[in-house]
Amino acid sequence: MDDKPSLSSEDLPIRELLDSAPDGFVVVDEDGTIVFVNRTAAELFRYAPAELIGSPVSKLIPQRLHEAHHRHRTDYVEDPRVRPMGLGLDLVGCRKDGSEFPVEISLSPLNTESQRLFTAVVRDVSERTRLEDERNALVAALDMERERDRIAMDLHDGIMQDIYAAALTLELAQPAPGQSLEPGVLERVIDHLHGVVRDIRSYIFDLRPREFSGDLAEGVSNLADEFKQNSQISTSIEIDRLVAAKIETSLAVYGIAHESLSNIQRHAGASHVSITLRREGDACVLEVNDDGAGFDTTVALSDGHRGLRNMVSRARGVNAVLDVRSAPGQGTRLRLRFPADSG
Numbered sequence: 001m002d003d004k005p006s007l008s009s010e011d012l013p014i015r016e017l018l019d020s021a022p023d024g025f026v027v028v029d030e031d032g033t034i035v036f037v038n039r040t041a042a043e044l045f046r047y048a049p050a051e052l053i054g055s056p057v058s059k060l061i062p063q064r065l066h067e068a069h070h071r072h073r074t075d076y077v078e079d080p081r082v083r084p085m086g087l088g089l090d091l092v093g094c095r096k097d098g099s100e101f102p103v104e105i106s107l108s109p110l111n112t113e114s115q116r117l118f119t120a121v122v123r124d125v126s127e128r129t130r131l132e133d134e135r136n137a138l139v140a141a142l143d144m145e146r147e148r149d150r151i152a153m154d155l156h157d158g159i160m161q162d163i164y165a166a167a168l169t170l171e172l173a174q175p176a177p178g179q180s181l182e183p184g185v186l187e188r189v190i191d192h193l194h195g196v197v198r199d200i201r202s203y204i205f206d207l208r209p210r211e212f213s214g215d216l217a218e219g220v221s222n223l224a225d226e227f228k229q230n231s232q233i234s235t236s237i238e239i240d241r242l243v244a245a246k247i248e249t250s251l252a253v254y255g256i257a258h259e260s261l262s263n264i265q266r267h268a269g270a271s272h273v274s275i276t277l278r279r280e281g282d283a284c285v286l287e288v289n290d291d292g293a294g295f296d297t298t299v300a301l302s303d304g305h306r307g308l309r310n311m312v313s314r315a316r317g318v319n320a321v322l323d324v325r326s327a328p329g330q331g332t333r334l335r336l337r338f339p340a341d342s343g
Contacts, residue, residue, distance in 0.1 A: 024122035028057045029115060032073055044103075044124055046096045057120075062094045064283065064337070065321065080109035080118065093122065100319070102129040129316070136313045162196045216250040217243045217277060220257050220286070224275045227261045236274045243277050243284045244341040252314040253286055253338055256322070259311050260288045260334050268292025268332065284340045291331040297324060 018025050024041030028034050034052050042049045045060050052059070057073075058066050093103040104125045110117040166189050173185040221239045228235035245253065257275075264270055270292030277286050308324065311334075315322035320338035 024124075026052075026057065026060070026120045026122060027110065027117050028120070029117055030077055032057045032070075034059075035117065041122055044095075044101075044122060045093060051096075060093055062092055062100055065092065068321075076107060076118070080107075080116075093124075101126050102316070133313050133316070136309050162192065166192050166196070214247055214250060216245055216253060217241045219250070219254045220275070220277050223254070223257055223261065227265065227273070227275075231261075231265045231273075233265070233270055234272045236272075238274075238276045238278070240278045243279055245284060245338060246341050249318040249320070249338055249341075252318040252320065253284075253336060256311045256314050256334075256336055257286060257288065263308075264288075264290045264292060264332075268294075270331070279340060280337070282340055283337050286334075286336040286338070288334045289331065294326040294328050294330045294332055296328060297326050 019039040021038060021040055024044045025036070025038040026034060026041050027036040034055050034057055037049050037052045039049065042052060045052070058069055061069050091103050091105055092100050094100055102125050104123045106121045108119050108121075110119050169185065169189055169192075217239055218241075221237065221241075224235065224237040224239070227233075228237070244250075261273075261275075264273055268290050270290035272291050274287070274289045276288075278284065311324075312322055314320075315336060315338075318338060320336055323335045323337075324332065325335075326332035
């Protein structure tokens with residue numbers, strides 16, 4: 001550890017400037033070894049600077065994210081440029097005591113005469129995240145009220161009118177005494193009513209999370225079966241019945257699964273969906289894939305994507321990692337990794 005390179009301390013004013021900066025500065029080499037931290041970074045992660053110099057930068061990242069971090073760091077070393085880290089993702093730092101906190105990180109290459117280094121500017125965004133979560137909760141509550149109003153209006157102006165139209169068709173088609181019913185009338189009315197039934201089932205699906213029993217595997221399985229029946233979309237389902245999580249985590253995962261499937265049914269135009277819930281070591285994974293329209297993930301967290309924002313907030317609240325990958329015309333893959341119940 002002692003033979004790892006470190007930055008020169010000859011230029012004291014620059015070091016003092018870095019130590020007084022409000023953001024943390026972490027400099028690593030190509031192997032991911034920390035060669036410099038300023039005072040702010042050490043305080044953010046609650047280490048003494050000397051405890052970090054020569055250590056792998058993964059020391060500052062939760063254990064469950066090490067594999068993903070290694071992939072991202074390798075990709076960045078191959079294509080180094082100034083950019084935000086984890087665009088569209090929630091980044092998390094790990095303090096010395098094991099506690100976690102949300103961070104925002106900007107990366108930039110730093111070339112010296114002897115080696116290539118990489119600088120990460122780290123900012124604690126705990127307060128901003130808290131305010132965003134509160135805002136998202138308020139927006140979700142408002143959206144729910146609006147959705148209830150929309151459903152009430154659709155039931156009154158849409159479904160009730162459709163049922164009335166079917167009844168009127170039958171009434172007008174009644175044959176006079178001694179005559180037969182006009183050919184095709186019953187078939188048209190039956191098809192019409194089947195459409196009404198599908199619409200009603202869609203509304204029921206949107207409201208289904210209120211009925212979650214607490215058994216995650218059973219809940220996701222029932223949700224997937226209901227989605228398959230109501231949407232008429234080809235759906236493959238793979239559920240590990242041994243998957244279990246604490247009740248607050250189960251509620252969040254169930255809500256995310258429902259939000260994802262509801263979005264697919266309303267917006268994706270998919271022809272096939274796959275839903276998987278499985279155990280992976282000390283964690284569990286939910287995956288929902290569709291071959292629908294997809295979307296641009298660089299703008300996925302705008303106000304136009306409140307469903308995704310709600311899913312991000314739910315995941316963050318239970319220490320889960322949400323990864324959404326999509327592109328226009330290429331479908332969407334949602335992957336949620338969350339702690340398993342060790343009890």
